[in-house]
Amino acid sequence: MIIVTGGAGFIGANIVKTLNEQGRSDIIVVDDLSDGKKFYNLADCDIADYLDKEDFLQRVQLDDGLLDNVEVIFHEGACSETTEWNGKYMMENNYEYSKILLHACLEKRIPYLYASSAAVYGGSAVFKEERSFEQPLNVYGYSKWQFDQYVRQLRSSAPALFQSQVVGFRYFNVYGPREQHKGSMASVAFHFNNQIQANGFCKLFAGCDGYADGEQRRDFVFVGDVVKVNLWFWANPDKSGIFNLGTGQCQSFNDVADAVIAWHGEQGSNARKEYMPFPDHLKGAYQSFTEADISALRSVGYDHSFADVKTGVYAYMNWLDQH
Numbered sequence: 001m002i003i004v005t006g007g008a009g010f011i012g013a014n015i016v017k018t019l020n021e022q023g024r025s026d027i028i029v030v031d032d033l034s035d036g037k038k039f040y041n042l043a044d045c046d047i048a049d050y051l052d053k054e055d056f057l058q059r060v061q062l063d064d065g066l067l068d069n070v071e072v073i074f075h076e077g078a079c080s081e082t083t084e085w086n087g088k089y090m091m092e093n094n095y096e097y098s099k100i101l102l103h104a105c106l107e108k109r110i111p112y113l114y115a116s117s118a119a120v121y122g123g124s125a126v127f128k129e130e131r132s133f134e135q136p137l138n139v140y141g142y143s144k145w146q147f148d149q150y151v152r153q154l155r156s157s158a159p160a161l162f163q164s165q166v167v168g169f170r171y172f173n174v175y176g177p178r179e180q181h182k183g184s185m186a187s188v189a190f191h192f193n194n195q196i197q198a199n200g201f202c203k204l205f206a207g208c209d210g211y212a213d214g215e216q217r218r219d220f221v222f223v224g225d226v227v228k229v230n231l232w233f234w235a236n237p238d239k240s241g242i243f244n245l246g247t248g249q250c251q252s253f254n255d256v257a258d259a260v261i262a263w264h265g266e267q268g269s270n271a272r273k274e275y276m277p278f279p280d281h282l283k284g285a286y287q288s289f290t291e292a293d294i295s296a297l298r299s300v301g302y303d304h305s306f307a308d309v310k311t312g313v314y315a316y317m318n319w320l321d322q323h
Contacts, residue, residue, distance in 0.1 A: 001070050005030040005053065005101075006077030010179040011115065011171070011226055013041035015074050017178075018227045020046050030056040030077060041178045053077060057097060060104050067108050072234050075101055075114040080140065081185060082119060087139045094143035099150060102166065111165040111237055113230055118172045118219070118246065118290060120145035127219075128293040129170070129242050144170075148242050165237045169229065172246030172292050176223030176312065177319045187220075188253060189313050192260040193320060196271040202260065204253050208278040209288050214254035216288040219246035222312030225304075232302055239300045246292025247306035259313035267321075 002019060006012035007029030016027055025046040032053045033039060051059075059066045079093040098114060105112035118127065119141030126133045136142040148168055155162055175187030182190075192202035204214040211217075229245055254273070261271045307315070 001026050001028060001048070003028045003030060003067075003070055003073045005056070005073065005075045006115070007031050007047070007050075008033060008038040008041050009076060009080075010041075010182060011174065011223060012074065012076035013045065013178045014176070014223050014227050015076065015230060016042065016045045016047065018231065032077075035181060038181045041181070053097075057100060060100060063104075067104060067110060070108070070110050072111040072113065073101065073105055074230060074234075075112065078115060078144075080117075080182075082138055082140045083184075085139055087142075090139045090143045091146075094140070095147050095150075098147045102151065102154075105166070106161050106164065109164040111167075111234060113165070113167045113169070113233055114147075115144075116148050116168040116170045116242060117141060117144040118170050118244070118292065120148060120170060121290070123287075125289070126293070127172075127244060127246075127291060129244060129296055151242070162240070165233070165240050167233050167240055168242040169226075169245040170243065170292075171226065172219040172221050172244070172290060174221050174223050174226055176316050177323070178223070189220075189256050189260060189316055192257050193264075193317060196260060196264050196269065200270070201272045201274050202257050203274050203276050204257055205278050206275040208283060208286070211288050213275045214257065214273065215252045216286075217250040217252050218287075218290045219248070219250050219292045220256060220309050220312070221246045221292075222307040222315065224312075224315070225306045228304060229297070229302060232304070236301065241296065241300070243297045243300075244292035244294050245297070246290075246294060247308070248292050248294040249306075249308070250289060250291035251309045255309045256313060259310045260317065262310070263314055263317040 004012045004015050007016050008031040027047045028049045029047050030051050120134050120136050121127050122135045122137035124133045136145045175189045179186045195202040207213045257273050264271045
């Protein structure tokens with residue numbers, strides 16, 4: 001049996017779908033379907049069971065046998081709203097919940113692959129898995145960072161507990177299928193596509209902080225590659241640690257917009273870009289550049305290539321067109 005928390009969410013649902021394609025349907029999805037529209041992400045997936053996140057946590061704490069035959073837990077469930085400032089809620093969902101699952105997995109020697117975030121770097125100019133470069137700027141980033149710290153400290157103080165795999169993935173700017181429920185938190189590729197469909201043009205920020213119009217840069221990583229990395233680690237249970245998960249190559253927002261526009265152009269559209277003034281409230285508080293240092297990921301043997309923006313965006317636009 002496989003458990004995917006956040007399994008109706010963006011990355012979780014893509015893990016479930018890929019597992020299906022590999023012949024696995026003995027999957028328990030754990031999520032919170034208060035937003036019932038998330039079920040769309042699972043409508044074409046086959047699973048063995050669904051559990052609400054609170055019911056699941058209660059059963060884990062009761063140790064009622066639910067985890068006795070589990071091969072791996074992909075822990076993707078979290079509050080991922082970077083604009084959420086309720087720290088109590090954030091820490092309960094992203095920190096305490098993750099700690100309880102960690103200890104259950106260590107006790108039962110279940111591989112535990114969990115979602116961290118590039119938000120742990122916050123205002124840093126260097127994106128490397130080292131304490132000196134980690135400075136979260138919001139409570140979401142803090143909740144992810146504090147759990148990474150907990151794992152590190154526990155591994156250091158009680159290494160004998162770690163008889164099974166524990167891996168944290170610091171996701172950069174992930175985009176691709178099954179993110180439509182994320183609303184304002186969905187990727188720029190998703191929003192650019194919607195804007196072009198509605199208005200014939202997409203809107204980008206004008207230049208700021210030394211960057212030209214639309215030239216702010218991020219490490220955009222296709223969700224298909226994120227799933228491949230997760231499954232590779234599961235297939236290599238001797239590899240543990242905290243790893244950046246990006247392409248290692250930043251690209252501009254212009255690159256994303258140009259790829260979306262080019263795809264629409266092949267469908268006969270005359271879409272274009274427009275630049276809007278950079279918002280005053282974001283000046284001095286905006287990440288204009290992110291780029292994952294993936295040397296740690298490469299050092300443990302992950303040698304697969306990552307899709308560039310054009311390749312990933314085209315795959316995404318084709319999926320959106322079919323769905």
